[in-house]
Amino acid sequence: MLNEHVIFVDLETTGATATYDHVTEIGIVEVDRGRLVGEWSTLVNPGISIPPAIQALTGITNDMVVLAPTFPEISRDLHGRLEGKLLVAHNARFDYGFLRNEFQRAGIRFTSRVLCTVRLSRKLYPGHARHSLDALLARHDIECDARHRALGDARALWQLVQRWQRERAPSTITAAVAELVRTPTVPAGLPGNTFDDIPEAPGVYVFYGENNVVLYVGKSVNLRARVMSHFSGDHCDSRDMRIAREITRIDWIETGGELGALIEEARLVKHMAPVYNRRLRRTMELCSWQWHPEDPDARPQVVSARDLDPSRFADLHGLFRSRASALEAMREIATAHGLCPILLGLENRKGPCFAYQLKRCRGACVGEETRTSHALRLAQVLATLRMRPWPFKGRIAVREATPGRSRTDVIMLDRWCYLGTARSEQELHDLQECPPRPTFDLDTYKILTRFFARSHGGSQVIQLAAG
Ligand SMILES: [Zn+2]
Known part of the structure; x- marks a missing residue:
């Protein structure tokens, strides 16, 4: 974490429920590669009354916030400060949940990579049972001049992390942070508990965006783990980043196992044409090369593979999505192996073929190579493409x-x-x-x-x- 731009953040709020309660104060401490580069803090008018118990805890009263800006009023400025940086907070789920909800109410979709100092403390000091901020400040002998005020707590976090960096090896901290930050963050458009509902079972999942646009279809033997991996945010997969910005809903279908999931995925990708799946071109005319090596004079034929007859499988070589791609594949085979395009049925004229003039055909068209030798070499190449016969008796x-x-x-x-x-x-x-x-x-x-x-x-x- 020393090697990047991090924001230590702390919020004071009107209560514990991110969907109902509001932020009353924000404090941030900005640290770029280990150097303090700025601090920022503001009171926020929550638009609702602060309960007396919370006023007593934080010292932030209704009178203090009445003239403060509202969250929507500071949202653009704040978003600019946070965007693209690693958010560090104590019990980060709480602060991140509030920020996402407040930003959402202000019409801004906010997602961020998040590091929780409770979880980091547990990793670095597994022998200790208590990791509350008070317990940690006491244990590490750190003074906090304004406990329960946003900037005071954010500064305390920065002090704490500096202390940890002195007490623990850099590699230990780096590894712990890497593991924790990989933890996925729920995209802004989804409810915070989204991942909890998804079963750890095989199946297919569908990501939807606004207006029920299908963004992506995927499959896994562990739906929850796979869905979460899209939003781990520790790698720069631009497709996953775009999905995280656009997603508003996740659907899934459980299957008995992997085969069911694979079949269902292929079916849904064809049927739904999701925006971010690799486009499967429509298969208008599935083709194969039909050729029987016992007749060296016969030319391979492109045949439609749509009405499959299993007894013909041994003569079929390769499956192609169109006649053109079947021809293309055979041209590549001819060039790679010095086979004659005329004998392959790719060129319709008397020899020598055009490839022979370029020394790319070994001369079967002009009698320099025997038909039998040519057929043998063709058989060897095509053997690798042969369709697999159905290994059962029928259904x-x-x-x-x-x-x-x-x-x-x-x-x-x-x-x-x-x-x-x-x-x-x-x-x-x-x-x-x-x-x-x-x-x-x-x-x-x-x-x-x-x-x-x-x-x-x-x-x-x-x-x-x-x-
Ligand atoms: Zn030739």
């Missing part, structure tokens, strides 16, 4: 559950196609009685081939009637 069900969660999903699949998910015996029965026609989808194919190449993540595969 299967994958039963997915996560240890510690009650939910079990049964995912029905047929020849790399997703048929549906059942969450009860009745749903499974219905799905089996009347399964939808399998429709091939490239994303599902990729998800499933990867899934079955691994250990299935502990899920159970049930062979159903061959469909």
